[in-house]
Every structure is written in C-alpha cells, then in structure tokens.
Amino acid sequence: MAEIKIPYPQNVLAVVASLRACMAAVVWLDGEAGGRYSIIAADPQEQLVTKHSGTWLHRAQTRTFLGDGDPLALLQTRLDATAPPALTHSSSLPFHGGAIGYFGYELGRRLQGQMPSLGDGPDMAVGLYHWAFVIDHQQQQAWLVGDVPEAAIACLREPLSTNAASWQPNGPVSVSPEFIGYARAFNRVMEYLYAGDCYQINLSRRFTAPFRGDPLGVYADFRQRAGGPFAAYFELPGGPILSGSPERFLQLRDGVVETRPIKGTRARLADPRADAAVAQALVNSAKDQAENTMIVDLLRNDLGRGCVTGSVEVPYLHQLESFATVHHLVSVVTGELSPHMKATDLLRDTLPGGSITGAPKWRAMEIIDELEGGPRGVYCGAMGYIGWDGSMDTNIAIRTLTAHAGYLDYRAGGGIVVDSRCHDEFAETESKAAAFRDLIEHTGNQSCIESA
Structure with a gap:
C-alpha cells in the first residue's frame, strides 16, 4: 500500500481543522501527549452504526439494515469485504487502513445477548477508512498511507487553518449524583460486597455543562488539561x-496482545514535595494494590479465552504513572493470540474492560445498571482502530466527553471494595473530574488553532 512521506506538522490540531473543513467523519487518534503515533483520517468508504434494533451500513447517501446479529461479526464481514487485495507494507507504521471508531460500554451487554441499550447514542460507530495521515512524534516524521483521495491532498496542500475554533461555556457544571445520592449508592454497593455478590464494583458520577461553539475548540482546551497517551x-x-484517556484497553500487534489496566488513583498536588509524597503513598497502598490485582486477575481470565494456553503473563504490576491531575497505578498483561482468533474476537471476549466494571464482571455490571440508572454510552467503552492487517489498538474511554445538543457530558468513577470509605471514593471522582471542571470554569471565549 502507498506510503508518501510528508513534512512533520508542528501543529496537529491545525491539520485536523483543515481536513474537517472539507471532509466528513474526521477521526483523530491523538498520541501527541505521551504516546508515539497520531492517526488522522476522514471520509470513510462506509460506516457501521449499531443502535437499538440492530446495525446499519451507511455508504454515500444510502443506509442499509444489516440485521440484529452480533455487531462485531458484521464488522468483521465488512472488514473482509473491503480489504485491499494487497496488504503488504514495508514499514512499521501502526495503521495502513481499516476500521476506526468506538465500541460503547453497552455493546458488551448486547454481545452477551442482553437487552440492547436504549440510550441516545450508538452502541457502536465505526468508519472504514482507506487512507490515513500517520504521524510519528518520536521521530518527527509523517506519512500519508493507503489510497489517499485527491480531496485530502488538496486540503493538506493549502495553508493550514488559522481560524479560531471558538467556543465558550454557557452555564455551570451540573453533577449527578451529589454527595447524598452518591453515599446512598455507595452503601448499597457495600451491601452487595458483604453479601458476596462481587469483590469490586465501579460506580460513576455524571458531570454536564452547556456550551456554545465548536467541539474541536473544546478538545483543544481539554487536551491541554487532560491529554493522555x-x-x-x-x-x-x-x-x-x-477523549483524554490515559488507559490502553487492547493492543494487538504481530499476534501479541497487551492491556494496561489502571486501578489506584491519587489527586496531584501543586507542591512538588507533597505531590511526590502522595505518589509514594499510592505506590505503598495495600488497598490500591489489592484493587489493581483483582482487575489484573480478571483481565488474565478474559485474555485467556482467546490466547494460547500458558502465554498470558503480567510483566509489570502496580507501576506508578503520573498525569496532569492524578497519579495512577498501572499494570500490564500480555498474551499470544490464538491463530484462529481475530481482533474482533478478542474484543468480543473482553468488552467492556474489567478495570471499569469490577469483579466478577457481569454481576458488577448488573449492579452498575441498577445504581447508575441509565446507560454509560461511550464512557468506559473503547475507542481506536482495527487494521485490515489484523492489528488493533484501543483505549478505555475514560476522561472522555461527548458533545450533543449544546451540552458536554463527562463521567468519572472508581472501584469500590469492602475497605473503601465513602468520602475517599467521592473525592476520587472529583479528582478525576478536575480537568473538566477547570475546562468549564476557567476557559476563555475561544481556542485558537494556530498555523503549523
């Protein structure tokens, strides 16, 4: 497949702004903050959207109902049908075309034959992209890969946009539940834990705020506060x-699977010495280590379904990783995918990620449904790509906003175990929402996307 080396862009936001001015369905996997690669694509050949009654295929001006069957099986069928005849490529670039999109939290329930989500948004929305703009931030190199349309080349030949992606908050942050409601749900979680239903249950809160303007401008400001790898x-x-996600859900490359669950959080402090002490306290916390280990065991089991027997390992356990507003404990679980398995099979076995459900997963999800009172949607699902070459890389959609009907919607949660304390868990959700609150409360009237 074609690979055209082009100048490294000093301002990736400007590239995205230019492409979306002339092309639809822009997607940007943004690895600039701590990752290595960014992948940008637009104008997919077709899109698959799963919602309520089933999955629809969107192509040009037509829409075709594909049925109410397994959405990932339908996606695999379309990946197979649209793959270019020659998939060989000489470079180590991560993406040369394929599916980019999101797999919502409730898609996991649908895949288990449970009632489809009744939320406003899709359970799955994926585009099939024949080309991409791939940027290597470590080497400061960039390429156009695949069957690049003339429209994309024309957009990138023009001076990059200097227009402002203007936006502004249009009211304060609203939260549900506030402390009293959260405490009520927390106490119910503790009852389930003591009854032996689960070992850990993830409970989240919803933060919303009205806004006016361009969501890309919102993202420009949000990524400065919460940009993750x-x-x-x-x-x-x-x-x-x-999304400003710090967490990898699943990477599949050359037959090797990796997942990087996060469990264990502390808010960062302004004073460097105090911040270092907080980080060390997290590293030494037996409670947080135990929570992390529970999820590692869950994910070992999930990966074990599709990996070669005996290949699942934990090369790193309870490592400290620090981000703009929080410290986290991160572990790494790897395995060798069985030869008969594909990326979509791996997703089916593991979605949603165990780090944002609890353990055992399906009972924890039932309790989450009861206590949160509505679908999570994109939140705690996965965003990323599945390449025609069989590769995959997805995040856990935390630190993630949706923009709809003049509102920004954000969620933050945490895992609760028997020795959790309500005030501490409530404070953890506030720490995870700090970037969103700051975005709404301390943002100017516009975000300028300067020329690259």
Whole structure:
C-alpha cells in the first residue's frame, strides 16, 4: 500500500481543522501527549452504526439494515469485504487502513445477548477508512498511507487553518449524583460486597455543562488539561467524542496482545514535595494494590479465552504513572493470540474492560445498571482502530466527553471494595473530574488553532 512521506506538522490540531473543513467523519487518534503515533483520517468508504434494533451500513447517501446479529461479526464481514487485495507494507507504521471508531460500554451487554441499550447514542460507530495521515512524534516524521483521495491532498496542500475554533461555556457544571445520592449508592454497593455478590464494583458520577461553539475548540482546551497517551477526537454518528484517556484497553500487534489496566488513583498536588509524597503513598497502598490485582486477575481470565494456553503473563504490576491531575497505578498483561482468533474476537471476549466494571464482571455490571440508572454510552467503552492487517489498538474511554445538543457530558468513577470509605471514593471522582471542571470554569471565549 502507498506510503508518501510528508513534512512533520508542528501543529496537529491545525491539520485536523483543515481536513474537517472539507471532509466528513474526521477521526483523530491523538498520541501527541505521551504516546508515539497520531492517526488522522476522514471520509470513510462506509460506516457501521449499531443502535437499538440492530446495525446499519451507511455508504454515500444510502443506509442499509444489516440485521440484529452480533455487531462485531458484521464488522468483521465488512472488514473482509473491503480489504485491499494487497496488504503488504514495508514499514512499521501502526495503521495502513481499516476500521476506526468506538465500541460503547453497552455493546458488551448486547454481545452477551442482553437487552440492547436504549440510550441516545450508538452502541457502536465505526468508519472504514482507506487512507490515513500517520504521524510519528518520536521521530518527527509523517506519512500519508493507503489510497489517499485527491480531496485530502488538496486540503493538506493549502495553508493550514488559522481560524479560531471558538467556543465558550454557557452555564455551570451540573453533577449527578451529589454527595447524598452518591453515599446512598455507595452503601448499597457495600451491601452487595458483604453479601458476596462481587469483590469490586465501579460506580460513576455524571458531570454536564452547556456550551456554545465548536467541539474541536473544546478538545483543544481539554487536551491541554487532560491529554493522555490514548487520547482521541471523533466526529462520528452520535456526535463528537473528545477523549483524554490515559488507559490502553487492547493492543494487538504481530499476534501479541497487551492491556494496561489502571486501578489506584491519587489527586496531584501543586507542591512538588507533597505531590511526590502522595505518589509514594499510592505506590505503598495495600488497598490500591489489592484493587489493581483483582482487575489484573480478571483481565488474565478474559485474555485467556482467546490466547494460547500458558502465554498470558503480567510483566509489570502496580507501576506508578503520573498525569496532569492524578497519579495512577498501572499494570500490564500480555498474551499470544490464538491463530484462529481475530481482533474482533478478542474484543468480543473482553468488552467492556474489567478495570471499569469490577469483579466478577457481569454481576458488577448488573449492579452498575441498577445504581447508575441509565446507560454509560461511550464512557468506559473503547475507542481506536482495527487494521485490515489484523492489528488493533484501543483505549478505555475514560476522561472522555461527548458533545450533543449544546451540552458536554463527562463521567468519572472508581472501584469500590469492602475497605473503601465513602468520602475517599467521592473525592476520587472529583479528582478525576478536575480537568473538566477547570475546562468549564476557567476557559476563555475561544481556542485558537494556530498555523503549523
């Protein structure tokens, strides 16, 4: 497949702004903050959207109902049908075309034959892209790969946009539940834990705020506050999605699977010495280590379904990783995918990620449904790509906003175990929402996207 080396862009936001001015369904896997690669694509050949009654195929001006069967099986069918005849490529670039999109939290329930989500947004929205703009931030190199349309080349030949992606908050942050409601749900979780239903249950809160203007401008400001190595900006059916995720869900490359669960959080402090002490306290916390280990065991089991027997390992356990507003404990679980398995099979076995459900997973999800009172949607699902070459890389969609009907929607949660304390868990959700609150409360009237 074609690879055209082009100048490294000093301002990736400007590239995205230019492409979306002349092309639809722009997606941006944003690895600039701590990752290595960014992947940008637009104008997919077709899109698959799963919502309520089933999955629809969107192509040009037509829409075809594909049925109410397994959405990932339908996606695999379309990947197989649209793959170019020659998939060989000489470079180590991560993506040369394929599917980019999101797999919502409730898609996991649908895959288990449970009731489809009744939320406003899709359970799955994926575009099939024949080309991409791939940027290597470590080597400061960039390429156009695949069957690049003339429209994309024309966009990139023009001076990059200097227009402002203007936006502004249009009211304060609203939260549900506030402390009293959260405490009530927390106490119910503790009852389930003591009854032996689960070992850990993830409970989240919803933060919303009205806004006016361009979601790309919102993302420009949000990524400065919460940009993680697995960040993304998608304009797909269901509305724009703005993610600053720090967590990898699944990577599949050359037959090797990796997942990097996060469990264990502390808010960062302004004073460097105090901040270092907080980080060390997290590293030494037996409670947080135990929570992390529970999820590692869950993910070992999930990966074991599709990996070669005996290949699942934990090369790193309870490592400290620090981000703009929080410290996290991160572990790494790897395995060798069985030869008969594909990326979509791996997703089916593991979605949603265990780090944002609890353990055992399916009972924890039932309790989450009961206590949160509505679908999570994109939140705690996965965003990323599945290449025609069989590769995959996805995040856990945390630190993630959706923009819809003049509102920004954000969620933050945490795992609760028997020795959790309500005030501490509530404070953890506030720490995880700090970047969103700051975005709304301390943002000026516009974000300028300067020329590269």
